[in-house]
Amino acid sequence: xxxxxxxxxxxxxxxxxxxxxxxxxxxxxxxxxxxxxxxxxxxxxxxxxxxxxxxxxxxxxxxxxxxxxxxxxxxxxxxxxxxxxxxxxxxxxxxxxxxxxxxxxxxxxxxxxxxxxxxxxxxxxxxxxxxxxxxxxxxxxxxxxxxxxxxxxxxxxxxxxxxxxx
Numbered sequence: 698x699x700x701x702x703x704x705x706x707x708x709x710x711x712x713x714x715x716x717x718x719x720x721x722x723x724x725x726x727x728x729x730x731x732x733x734x735x736x737x738x739x740x741x742x743x744x745x746x747x748x749x750x751x752x753x754x755x756x757x758x759x760x761x762x763x764x765x766x767x768x769x770x771x772x773x774x775x776x777x778x779x780x781x782x783x784x785x786x787x788x789x790x791x792x793x794x795x796x797x798x799x800x801x802x803x804x805x806x807x808x809x810x811x812x813x814x815x816x817x818x819x820x821x822x823x824x825x826x827x828x829x830x831x832x833x834x835x836x837x838x839x840x841x842x843x844x845x846x847x848x849x850x851x852x853x854x855x856x857x858x859x860x861x862x863x
Contacts, residue, residue, distance in 0.1 A: 704811045706788060709796070712806055713789060716799045717862040720789055726851040731769050735848035738765045742842050756839075763838030766845050773852065789857045798861060 699707070713720065742762045746755055790796040800806065821829070837844060 699815060701811045701816075702785060704815075705786075705808075708808045709787075709789065712796075712799060712803065712808075713859065715806060716802050718799050718802075719860045719862075721858045721860050723856045723858070725854045725856070727854055728851045731773060732849050732851060735766070735769055735845050738762055739842060739845040739849065742845065759841055760838055762845060763841035766841045766848060767834065767837060769848055770844075789859065791856070791858050795859050799859060802861070 739762075742758065745758045749755070749758060787793060787796060790799070
């Protein structure tokens with residue numbers, strides 16, 4: 698079910714929806730060394746496939762590039778989690794002052810406490826979760842050239858800001 702952090706995020710969304718404030722979204726594209734590594738890996742895959750020929754031997758070529766793709770994705774997620782951990786406690790608000798201004802606009806708003814019984818609930822067991830992860834990574838390995846192609850594109854960074862009514 699929902700963790701306490703997710704519950705608090707939903708409470709902030711309810712606060713935003715009950716106010717007359719609007720959410721402004723800006724996006725930025727950023728290039729990093731990951732795109733260069735993905736491009737080089739994809740080029741090397743194409744070269745290896747042309748050199749060996751397309752057939753059953755392509756399966757042997759796909760696996761190492763799948764690992765490269767998975768590591769690039771893990772690297773991106775790790776950086777994203779570090780950035781998100783700093784702002785997660787305030788999302789969709791960009792600052793504590795912004796959150797407090799919207800909160801003062803709604804004196805009757807009360808945050809609902811996190812239900813303690815949700816802490817122990819689980820949707821899937823560990824074995825089921827492991828099976829789903831294994832299937833996802835197996836598919837990823839076979840589709841690694843396609844995934845590497847999409848990893849070439851610049852990362853999109855989304856910045857949210859709450860705009861109060863005039």
